[in-house]
Amino acid sequence: MGKIQAIALNNRMIYAGASFFHVNEQSAENPINETDIPIQLSGSLNTFMDKERMVSPIVDYIHTIVLSNESIIASNATTIKVSDSGGTEIIVTGTGFNGNIRAYWFKIFLNGIPDYHQLQVNFINTTTFSVMSPICQHGQSYQLMIQKTETQENVQSHTLLHGIDDTAPNVLSEQPLSYLTPLKLVFSEPVTTGHFSVISEFMTYTGSETTDVSHWFDLFVNENVLTLHLKTHMALKHNRAYHIQINGINDLHGNIPFNWETITGGNYASFISGKDTLPPSQLSLIRQLDGQIVNLGMQLTRNKTYTFIPSAIDNMTSANDLAYHVRISRDGGLTFGDFQIILNQKIDVFIERTDTKIVFLLKVTDKAGYVAENL
Structure with a gap:
């Protein structure tokens, strides 16, 4: 591969003709003793070098993984959580990141078949870079693999990245209750719900008397569709207003929906009127x-x-x-x-x-x- 002119170790240049030296775990230069294994800059070395400069390997494993807006999590932590919607910033700190660094997102292998794709690397400094987690599955574990293309070294994070569902459902459509149609809410994912009530208010000139008519209705949830409809032989009455309340709407992992015209804080509320048959x-x-x-x-x-x-x-x-x-x-x-x-x-x-x-x-x-x- 040609004569080596110099070696760069931790950004320290050692030129041909220099004295013997060694590097210990603390990367400190010490005097030679009989237990040291010296390197002399003459001749050729069978290692990853080019003619001008040695390519520093990824010396250490990934030291830490940091989630944005959270405290540093050490590399010996069991798992950290990332959003199923993606976009969780992961900061990686280590050494030997000079050169062409690639980051890959791995699903823990199933049946020996890898599932991974490459992430964009954004360097913060020479020892730190960040990546954004992609869309992932709730309950699935992932790992990061860092690759240095010059040396073909691969280092995997010791910390598992655990996908969690923290994404609020969206309301895709709403069909209001009427004489002929049930109330129907369609969400972006399966939901559950709690208690509901329907209060009837008499809209006549004799006063605003109210009556609980919840027993007129049935509430059904089928995956991502919530339906409130009248029971058989029940019908809305003329000259009445109906106040509908459905509480505790959330997805299967407890996330309440984004606010909608009729939904606030996971609670649905609407008002409909029966037919008006009375003059002013x-x-x-x-x-x-x-x-x-x-x-x-x-x-x-x-x-x-x-x-x-x-x-x-x-x-x-x-x-x-x-x-x-x-x-x-x-x-x-x-x-x-x-x-x-x-x-x-x-x-x-x-x-x-x-x-x-x-x-x-x-x-x-x-x-x-x-x-x-x-x-």
Whole structure:
């Protein structure tokens, strides 16, 4: 292989013609004694060298493996945990890392068949580099193997890397409960759940009475699909709201789902309404000037503008979502003009000099299309 000009040991250059020396376990240079095995830089050596420089071997095993954001775990530890989603940063510290270093991720062999792939090595300094764990399986053990291509040395970590499921499930889709369809939640992985409840609230003008109707329903979990459906011969009722709660949703290893529109902290909550069959009620028109409700005895002054505010309630539609229209008669109700839409919850009316008696016909429509009118 040609004459050796120098040897580099731990970055210390020893040139041809130098005195004898030896290297002990502490890599310290000591005087020669009869028990030392000297190396003289003359002639050729049958080792991994090139003409200019010896390639330092990986002298030690991997000293430590460090998980990001966690304390250092010594090489004699039994296992450390890595996420099944991948992306756990593993920091490797050792010696002899100069040259071309490769890192491989090994599944513990099954039936003697290796399962591995190469990882990207990111050097931090000459003795430390990091790799990112790939996607792995919960409960499966892995090892790192470090390879130095110049010397074809392979060193495996003494520490096992143990895959754990710490990945939160995602909600892939939601089908809300309705008269015809069950509530259905589809997750990215199998889930389990705990208690559920369904509370019925009467949406009528007699008060908001509530009743627990959980016994109307069955809850099923099939792998990653959660279904809440009505039992046979049960049906949702009109003019009611239903409050649904499903608690304790998590995957098979205790990870709660990522928050969703209807899921927070592993608990599902939603609100649905039965069919609205009741029209709005308690219609009135209020004079803004003094807050007085319009009635047949109200006094209005000619050639003056008044602002009126409509008011009504509905069993399911909020007051702001009701549609208001008004027709005005200026002759005591003998004739009426066309319906005018009331925008921004108010209408301005100018009292003409020729008006004899003002009569208002108020019409209110809820979201279900039910209409109520009031003079």
